[in-house]
Amino acid sequence: MTQAFLGLGGKTVLISGAGGGIGRVLVEKFAAAGAQVVGADRDLGMLEGLPLSARILFDQTDSAGTRQAVQAHLATNGVPDAVIANAGYTRAEHFGQLDDAVWASEMAINLNGAYALVDPIAAGMAERGAGNVVLISSVNGLQHFGNPAYAAAKAGLIAYGKAIAVELGARGVRANVVAPGSVRTAAWDHRLEANPHLLDKVLPHYPMGRMVVPEEVANAVLFLASDAASGITGVTIPVDGGLTAGHYRFIKDVLNTP
Template identity: 45%
Template sequence: MSGGWAGKTIAITGAAGGIGQGLCRFFGAQGATLAALDRSAAVLELASALQREGITVRAAVADITDPAEVAAAFASFGAVHVLINNAGLSRHPTLHGTDPHGWEEDISANLNGAYNCAHAVLPQMVERRGGTIVNVGSVNGLHALGDPAYSAAKAGMIAMTKAMAMEYGRYNIRTNIVLPGTVRTPLWDARKAKDPDVLRTLERWYPLGRIVEPDEVARVIAFLASDAASAITGAAIPVDCGLTAGNIVMARELTLENF
């Protein structure tokens, strides 16, 4: 198997999830060696499946909120040229329904977890004088769209990304963040079971009239991680089918009703 990523090891957190699996298959198909990390043992099954497809994978089960587990996982991976901080979760959709423990849970699983992984990999990147980190944030980090603890964590990830870009640029380490909108992953299956039209309802808020596909997120991440983006660091790039361009529903009602 050959490709632009041959000879490179790409660490992907949350590898067993919908976007994570898409990232693994995308970069694996390009010849990368994968370092797949997830808190679920499903990552081991994923690694076995990818290996049967001819993709080289090292897998580790670790909770990214635990710095010791993260350090042990990255020690087992060896050299990592690209870190994709993809892992995250949201379990508290409203502020009213979020207690201090819930707030801490979402902040830790998103912001603190991404920091722990970056902290584990940055020393070797500094020593090598090169590396790339791509954080997976959310449009929730830009606007109030519900899930307040998750959103606060994703906003924090934007600030963290810029801080890393500022401090580590001198070592030829680039750090960027992508901000996906609604992505078509298995996480929506439970919602669709309750409301089969939920995604159709959401699509009307997107100027492109659809939601994001996982491989569309992967392609932007691949660009940011590649030499084609060698002058880009500290950037926060929406991958959202136009959601953050403006309020298309309001615009249609006010000015675009005949367009």
């Protein structure tokens, strides 16, 4: 995608979770497209080596602290042209690992913290008459693949994105959602160390036969945040190797397809 096609040259984009596996690729992609990138994360060291015009530090599990940090940045630097709510985390994988504390922590970072980040920015965008929001959800918000609390939070992000699109669209604000499947980041390294054969169980569920990589998620985000997607708002785009398109494992195992 060329810089002229995307229309991001000189625009300011704020990316949360900028120091993570997907976040770092998002920063590189937007910077390469000519945008001025503001990176947000919980630790300054996580943002080292990134082409950033500014940095914001907050722990997204703390909604009040997140909102305060964002508002302070807006007061000094103004409202960005786009915000990418990328930060997220999960630990509980099924109901047997879930309790009130885990549920609260999953909601805190994946939904409440994302709202605290985006809300003041979206309000400023609406006041200005232009802006762009992209929320990083998950296929867990579309169908159930375990992680009940995470799934509920990510489904909430999809609903939140639609709300912004509908209520603020006439004031120039677009909002869309990207829903990745399993993404091959460093976070998977720990799981594979514990179970080297885990991918043998995971990959047969994906029609493409592989996980997606961070660059593929970032490309979808880049498109939705750009002028190339100027007529698109309120949609959710899975980047999932075909996982939510249908039950490939069922077809292969039951119908014995080659």
